[in-house]
Amino acid sequence: MTAAEEKYRRLKTSLKEMGSAAVAFSGGVDSTFLLKVAHDVLGDNVIAVTAHSYSFPKRESEECSAFCKKENITHITCDTEELDIEGFSENPVNRCYLCKREIFTKILAVAKEYDTANVLDGSNADDVGDYRPGRQAVAELGVRSPLCDVGLNKQEIRELSKGLGLPTWNKQPFACLYTRFPYGTKIDKQRLEMVDRAEQFLIEMGFSQVRVRYHSDLARIETDAEGFKLMSVEANRRKIHAKFKDIGFTYVSLDVLGYRTGSMNENL
Template sequence: MKQTAEEKELILRKYLRDLGSVVVAFSSGVDSTYLLKVAHEELGDKAIAATARSCSFPVRELKEAEQFCSENGIRHIICESEELEIEGFKHNPKNRCYLCKRELFEKLLGVAEKEQIQAVVEGSNMDDNGDYRPGLIAIDELGIKSPLRHAEMTKNDIRERSKALGLKTWDKQSFACLSSRFVYGEEITEEKLHMVDQAEQLLLDMGFHQVRVRIHGTIARIEVLPDEFSNLIKKENCQKIVKEFKAYGFTYVTMDLQGYRMGSMNETLGE
């Protein structure tokens, strides 16, 4: 019989209790917020949060992470992790995510050792198993724990239980680091990361719920949910978006007719 989200959460809670103490890789996203909340409920002060600060991580997300930990009385450690300094990363190879996760989690293992914490945990879920995710290889190599996958929780399960726990993130848009907006092989620069960050923030401020601004040279390819297409193409919105995007440094502004979808840059991998 298929397990309910509530039943899976019980498995998650036992798994975390058995670990004893954890450093939670915390991005303030749907998954890691839920994981941190449950870990803190089960382990108290033996669950601490760690967030990496870098130019590929929007300031709004860092502020949300800080606010959540402050409101919930969770100890929060911020690590400096500049991906552009990792050898080969800025050239955006197909294993970019592996390079980033390897560097990040090595730092978090250092935090765990210093704080005498038993395990480092991260928030990937069952839905992450189907896409191209080289970062999961680094996670496995380093012995990082994935409690949500252990409990076989899907994104929908996590949203359901987040809502039940009163978490504001239960319906938050999915997020991935800004480097994922670049087509493989295109150089990642701090300037272009800032362009993407500003562009996505504009769309969020305009009320779009789930957005991606993919960058191809100086071309912006906007992805929004199909039911938000009509709002995107309203004349006044088009004019505002084009004006602002060009001010950020984009030459052309386009709309993806397939709409938002996870990992759309991976569609080129088989070519």
């Protein structure tokens, strides 16, 4: 038995002991894997809860619904309004804490309504690094992180997901749209929509790993090696510039370091 398989075995044992659970489901690699395993172990005693807000693209929401329908999992959605939280729109460095507290307070209410004993999130062992104040909110509210508890990291989760036949095993990482803004830059619905439209356009062009970082009238694109190849074509660059200008950006730049998680934390 490999290390990943042993952690997987312990995960199933832990979930079985819980009896029932509400999984915070974003449709990403981690939460999809956790939801699948929890449903395999606990059956109808598991529900998936997806929080909708302006930071959650429509494409992700549709993928969540489709997965739960295919797996015959009860799927509940709830609306969150982080932008209504006092001070949140100013994008403070504890933004993630405020956001996670809002989201999981709503999910906990859903879990109580459905008489579910535990609320679970998909944090994994790799998430203990970087600057993640949202983890504090999760801990304060008593939300459990079973993937992290058994020590499963992202690569192991991908490998196990592939073995389970999950379509997300090789899905590119996704983070909420709030992460596209430098701390201290005001966030509003219009700016979120600009970023969402810009990223959706790039995805439709064939970019798979891509972020559009908002810097006032400048859009900074982070992408991977394949994205750099697409950007090397002059026709593509002109097409992107024209679309981004239509969206509301004046300038468009390509980050020479490419895509990386937590790039907005580099100046902290």
